Each structure stands twice: as structure tokens, then as C-alpha cells.
Amino acid sequence: MPQHTPHVVIDTGTLLTLLLGGEGKHGLGYAPLLSELAKKKLIHLAIPDMVLAEFMGALTPLRKKDFIGEDKFFTADRNIPFGFSKANERVAFIKDLLDNDAAEIIRTPCGDESLKRLHLMMLDNPDLQRVKDKEWPPDIKSLRRRLSSPHSHLYKAVKQNSLVDASGNAVSSGKQDRGELAVADTINILQIKYTRDTPVFALFEGSDVRGRIVQRLLSAPQSEDYQQLHGAVLEKYNPSHAGFDAKAAATLGNINFLSTKAFLAGFMKAAKELCVASRVNGMSEWYILHPDEAKNNGRLNEGY
Secondary structure, eight states, X not given: OOTXXXXXXXXXXXXXXXXXXXXXXXXXXXXXXXXXXXXXXXXXXXXXXXXXXXXXXXXXXXXXGGTSSTTOOOOHHHHSOTTOXXXXXXXXXXXXXXXXXXXXXXXXXXXXXXXXXXXXXXXXXXXXXXXXXXXXXXXXXXXXXXXXXXXXXXXXXXXXXXOBOTTSOXXXXXXXXXXXXXXXXXXXXXXXXXXXXXXEEEEEOSTTXXXXXXXXXXXXXXXXXXXXXXXXXXXXXXXXXXXXXXXXXXXXXXXXXEEHHHHHHHHHHHHHHOOOGGGSTTOSOOOSSOHHHHHOHHHHHTTO
């Protein structure tokens, strides 16, 4: 891959907005704007395992093999929770990216930590064992499948934070903001594989997402700040707060945070400035987005 090709690491919020935004209630929304860039190799698109899990409503890191290949098991009918809009489109979008080698699913330490933690917690929750389970806790493969099925009692227990510790006390499942931490891990993985000067764009949505990523990258491995099982981002890591330590964050390399709106605004700007309409198929007007969105910034906000 050419070194000048930028890496784009996407968070769950942006994936959802691109899919659900745009004109009308059907189809892939703005998502093709991202996938076409990836298919044309203009960007290297990286989707962290826990971002993919959140996008699909799963409670376990997901892999490429879960969607394509002999061992695939992830389908809209079987795995997407009831009430999730555009269930079929979610699965179709990811499969299309993978089939066209347009995205890489990154296995992250965050995903492995989350799965390992839940696996260990099963020892203290034997009431979740089914009659047909020959062993407890279940092996990792079985656990991943059950945590990917909204119909599973184990899935519901984790989702509802109803697990207990060895003393029988309620304990957090640790499912908060795993996608954002996986984004941080993916950035770190890319910087190790290439260099810290390699341009990495993190597509995000939400005021504290950047802070969670920065906190993970600057914190000592396995520390409370690194794990972030609960609670708010510390002020010194949060770019949205006056107490942000910009000097420390500046040591993290060539990381560029790009909001969903900023990503779409680039296409809006191009739609306004392109003057090729008279030369393309006799079109009197030419738009990249919906015509009203190209003329009126307010229409872009309606996609949210």
C-alpha cells in the first residue's frame, strides 16, 4: 500500500450516522461515500473489532470470518437486536466492504480484554449455564456466538448488567464505550506497523470520544484510566475541556480527529464548487449529495 494513502479509523457513531443519515428512509444513506473511497484505495479503512460489535449490537469483538467464509454465522435475521433500524443494510454494508477488500477488521487488545473478562466472569455466574452445555464456562468460540445473539440468556445478562462477582454482588459487564477504546488501540497498532508520522484520521461523533481515545493512548496499560470500565473522561485528556493537556496529546503522533459532519462537509463543498454539470451527460446540475443539501447547510443537520 502506498505510504501516502491515509488510514481512516472509524468509530461507531460515525458508522451509524453515515448509514442512517441522508435522504429517505431506505438504502445505505451516506455510507457509500465512505465505501467508495475505500474501494478506490483512496483511503485504507480500518474498523476496530469492538466498533463492529457496537454497530451490529453484539457484545463481543467480531471478526472478518464471522461475515464471510466457511465459519460465518452473522446475519441480520439471527444477530441484529430487535428495534435496530436498517438491520439488513448494516450486515450488507459490512459484507460489501469485506467482499471488495475495502476494509480491514482490526483485532484489538480492547476486544481481547473484554472477551477474556467476560469469560472469567462466567465462573461466578453458573446460573447462565444451559442444560445442553457440557462444560462451564463455555469455550471462547461458543461464548462469542452467544454474545452475538440477542436471543441468548447470556447476551441479555451482559446487556442488562446483571452479572455477579464471586461474592454474589452485582458487577459491571464493562460494556461502556468499548468501541472508542478499540479505536485508540487500532491507532496504536497502525503506528507500530508503519510509523507515528503516518497520517491517521479518526472519524468520530460525540463530544468526549476524542478524550476517551487520548486517555487510552496516554495511560499505562492495565491501569484504571486505560481500562475505563465506567465514568467520565478525565479533564486532562479531554480536548473539549479547559484543563486539557495539549502538550501531552501532541506526543501521540500524526492523529487527526475528523467529525462526521466535517467528513460530510467536504463533499458538500465539492458539490457546491464542481462545475462539470454541463459536460456530464447533458446534466443541467450536478450534485454529489442531495440537491437541497448542496445548497443549504441546514439540510445536512437533518441527517442526524
